[in-house]
Amino acid sequence: MIKPLDYRKPIEFTVPAHGDGAFYVMEDVGxxxxxxxxxxxxxxxxxxxxxxxxxxLGNLLRPCSANQIFLIKPNDPHLFYKDENKDENAKIHVVHLFFSLEKLSPFFDMAELQNIRSLFYNIPSSKLLLAEYAVAMKDLFLTLDREDGVHKLACILEIFNYLQQQESELISLYSGLHNVDFHDADGLRINTVVKYAIENYKKNISIEEVSSLVHMTPTAFCKFFKKRTKKTFVSFLNEIRIEKACQLLVNKRVESIAEAAYQCGFNTAVHFNRVFRMIMHVSPTTFISQRAVDR
Structure with a gap:
């Protein structure tokens, strides 16, 4: 998204809206x-x-790919990160549309927009629309940053209307967090831990190692992380590892389940199988066979 600026707090991102527009579009290519x-x-x-x-999203992890649409509720902590197996010069192209539900409340009060209002104001969790349904909106999203005035508003309303029509196809992305209220210092710590786990999940990361990154004792860190994410750091790290393993297995980037286990930071295939089954609710073998049928 935006290049980080010194005055921005990682957890408290400020949408850099320009002018008096009710909607802000950001197109990132890099x-x-x-x-x-x-x-x-x-x-x-x-x-x-x-x-x-x-x-x-919160403490939820899942793959993301081209032509998917994400509806992210206000104040839901989130992060997109690139597939590390892609070439470092592989292109990332994303279009973001931001708007304030509070400021736009009178606008959505119009009788003609009641169904759309319900979608955004009563949404129980952030949502995902898969590519098979989302791709119909691709051209509209690509024109958003080049439109202005009435034409821009017309494009946005068309996107809103389509999302409302596809509401039954939206997949819930429950973040696992209630009434998240991070102080700035907490946000900096969480961001440091998340980035370190994502970048180093292949290694054997100890609690002592990660707690030292945020200048806390291991005991204090464990309590801090559990309170902020509703799960232990070990559980969080294992979910990153299993999510990465799923990508390797589905895309056939490894020759065996054991190789996926070792590439994703597990010392033994037995431990990997146990954690995989606990998180995915199926064995790695069943997971692979199910995805083969889906394709």
């Missing part, structure tokens, strides 16, 4: 996603035009 675990007060709709990777 070699990586915005690299901070962050949140903001605006509703966010993101269309991934090009690029593959993972999406973290």
């Amino acid at each position: 070699h990586d996603f915005y690299g901070y675990y962050h949140r903001h007060r605006e509703f966010q709709i993101t269309y991934i035009v090009e690029g593959d990777g993972s999406f973290m």
Whole structure:
């Protein structure tokens, strides 16, 4: 997304709206996603035009790929990160649409927009629209940053209307966090830990090692992380590892389940199988066979 500026807090991202417009569009083209675990007060709709990777929302992890649309609720902490197996120069192209539900309340009060209002104001969790349904909106998202005035508003309303029509196809992305209230210092610590885990999941990361990054004792860090994410750091790290393993297995980038285990930071295939089954609720072998049928 935006290049980080010194005055921005990683967890408290400020949408840099220019002028008096009710909607702000940001089109990012580069070699990586915005690299901070962050949140903001605006509703966010993101269309991934090009690029593959993972999406973290609260304490939820899942793959993300081209032509998917993400509806992200206000204040839901989130992070997109690139598939590390892609060439470092592989293109990332994303279009983000931001708007304030509070400021736009009178606008959505119009009788003609009641169904759309319900979609955004009553949404129980952030949502995902898969590529098979989202791709119909690709051209509209690509024109957003080049439109202005009435034409821009017409495009946005068309996108809103389409999303409302596809509401039954939206997949819930429950973040696992209630009433998240990070102080700035907490946000900096969480961001440091998340980035370190994502970048080093292949290594044997100890609690002592990660707690020292945020200048806390291991005991204090464990309590801090569990309170902020509702899960232990070990559980969080294992979910990153299993999510990465799933990508390797589905895309046939490894020759065996054992190789996927070792590449993703597990010392033994037995431990990997146990953790995989606990997180995915199926064995790695069953997971592979199910994805083969889906394709």
